[in-house]
Amino acid sequence: xxxxxxxxxxxxxxxxxxxxxxxxxxxxxxxxxxxxxxxxxxxxxxxxxxxxxxxxxxxxxxxxxxxxxxxxxxxxxxxxxxxxxxxxxxxxxxxxxxxxxxxxxxxxxxxxxxxxxxxxxxxxxxxxxxxxxxxxxxxxxxxxxxxxxxxxxxxxxxxxxxxxxxxxxxxxxxxxxxxxxxxxxxxxxxxxxxxxxxxxx
Amino acid sequence: xxxxxxxxxxxxxxxxxxxxxxxxxxxxxxxxxxxxxxxxxxxxxxxxxxxxxxxxxxxxxxxxxxxxxxxxxxxxxxxxxxxxxxxxxxxxxxxxxxxxxxxxxxxxxxxxxxxxxxxxxxxxxxxxxxxxxxxxxxxxxxxxxxxxxxxxxxxx
Numbered sequence: 001x002x003x004x005x006x007x008x009x010x011x012x013x014x015x016x017x018x019x020x021x022x023x024x025x026x027x028x029x030x031x032x033x034x035x036x037x038x039x040x041x042x043x044x045x046x047x048x049x050x051x052x053x054x055x056x057x058x059x060x061x062x063x064x065x066x067x068x069x070x071x072x073x074x075x076x077x078x079x080x081x082x083x084x085x086x087x088x089x090x091x092x093x094x095x096x097x098x099x100x101x102x103x104x105x106x107x108x109x110x111x112x113x114x115x116x117x118x119x120x121x122x123x124x125x126x127x128x129x130x131x132x133x134x135x136x137x138x139x140x141x142x143x144x145x146x147x148x149x150x151x152x153x154x155x156x157x158x159x160x161x162x163x164x165x166x167x168x169x170x171x172x173x174x175x176x177x178x179x180x181x182x183x184x185x186x187x188x189x190x191x192x193x194x195x196x197x198x199x200x201x
Numbered sequence: 202x203x204x205x206x207x208x209x210x211x212x213x214x215x216x217x218x219x220x221x222x223x224x225x226x227x228x229x230x231x232x233x234x235x236x237x238x239x240x241x242x243x244x245x246x247x248x249x250x251x252x253x254x255x256x257x258x259x260x261x262x263x264x265x266x267x268x269x270x271x272x273x274x275x276x277x278x279x280x281x282x283x284x285x286x287x288x289x290x291x292x293x294x295x296x297x298x299x300x301x302x303x304x305x306x307x308x309x310x311x312x313x314x315x316x317x318x319x320x321x322x323x324x325x326x327x328x329x330x331x332x333x334x335x336x337x338x339x340x341x342x343x344x345x346x347x348x349x350x351x352x353x354x355x356x357x
Contacts, residue, residue, distance in 0.1 A: 012218065019221040026228035035254040035316060037346040045336045124326030129246040131325045132345055136248040143250055163252065197329070 038135055043194075058110050060089045060118045064134060066125035079133060086141035090116050090189060100149060100188065113145075113189045121196040138193060145189045150181070158185050240276075241266035241283045246321040247350030254344055259312050261301045261340075263294070265327060266320030280323045282331070291327070294334045302340070318346040 062082070063071040070077045072085055092109040093101035101113065110116035118138055122131055143159055150158035164170050165178040243266050254260060264283040268276040281288045284297045302310060315335055319328055335343065 015218040016214070016221055019218055019225055023221055023225045023228065026225065026232055030228055030232045035260065035344075035346060036251040036349065037254065037316065037344040038248060038250065039252050039314075039342075039344050042332060042336050042341040042343060044339070044341060122325050124324060124329070126325040127321070128319050128323045128325055128328060129321035131328070132246040132248055132321075132347055135345065136250050136347075139250045159250075166252075168256070 038132065038139060040135075040193075054115075054117060055111075057094075057108055058115045058117055060086065060110070060116065062118065062120045062134065062138070064120075064122040064126050064130060066123040068127060068130040070134070079137065082134065082137045083141045083144070086118060086138055087144060089118075090141060090145060092116070100152075114187075117192045117194055119194050119196060139191075142189055142191050146185050149188050150185045153185070154181055158182070161185075238286060239264070239283070240268060240272055240286075240288055241281055242269055242320050242322075243318055244321055245318060245346050245348050248345075248347035249349070249351070251347060251349055252344075254314060254316060258305070259309055259314060261298055261313060261315045262318060263298075263315060263331065264318045265323050265331070267322065280320070280327055282327075291330050291334065294331055295338045298335065298340060299338055302338075312342075313340065314342045314344050315340055316344045316346050 061071075061073060065071070070079060070082060072082065077085065088103060089110055090103075090113055091098070091101040092103035092106055093112050094105055094107050094109060095111040096105065098112040103109075120134065120138070122134075146158035150156055150161060154161070161178055162182050165175055165182050170178075241264055243264055265280055266283075267273070267278050267280055268288075276288070282291065282294060283289070284294070289297060298315065302313060305313060317328070317331065332343070335341070
């Protein structure tokens, strides 16, 4: 058998085409998914040992019925007005101990932000999207107030600081610094959102 | 100048496959092919005050919604709970969640968040049942999955 001089070269010119084809396939199918949502903490199942007496004026009640209508402090309210009403309630500051509040100091509303509680109650038949929207507005009310204070103190949005603080890639030196700031703003308007059991009528 | 070059030197394309392959490998490694087939409808509600959930390994997902059109003639139209790849009843949620929790490394067990991916047409009653189950097993960090959007669409 006569030996060939060398193996014939494979034409690699079409390699790029094949690779492009695969690349385009992966480009099209890839969906870089980022999960996002509203963070909530559920209350622990054990009831606290001591019964705390909360004055009625420190509770901001929000009721949602099965048709998605809102009853806020015994008055029918539109969803778009909820955020403003919640903000007004939270920073009312009737007892005057809250020096950063810009509320009306109405004696029939909350004493100070750390005592103010928002109580949310909904019907079993309420649509989930309505429920989330209401939650969103209430969380938004807290965020608006916290952003305002964070802007005043640190010239920066609270939500921005918090997400940087929670991001594990942030260097620890910055995180330690942010921790105190975030904590301080959080303590100015502590999120007290209680959810009552759903009713079935 | 009258004198022109006889030939324009051609750009070598020999390294093109290498570049493309590099991109290809990047996308191949980044891509996560979703292996859970959705048995329930899952159109998430819209919200604006979102916080992002990174760290996939610290999440337990619970899907709730009506069975998809493909299964609705068998399963009916009542909302169902999908855990992993199967549908479960409300009583089984705690068993599933605990078994998922046991699979996580011990160090991060108290950091686990339950991501509730609930279709916007589900009623809150079922959601609060799930929340009660989670409370019973002391998994208190939850996240209502939502997409960034304009909440006013709910008003119409």
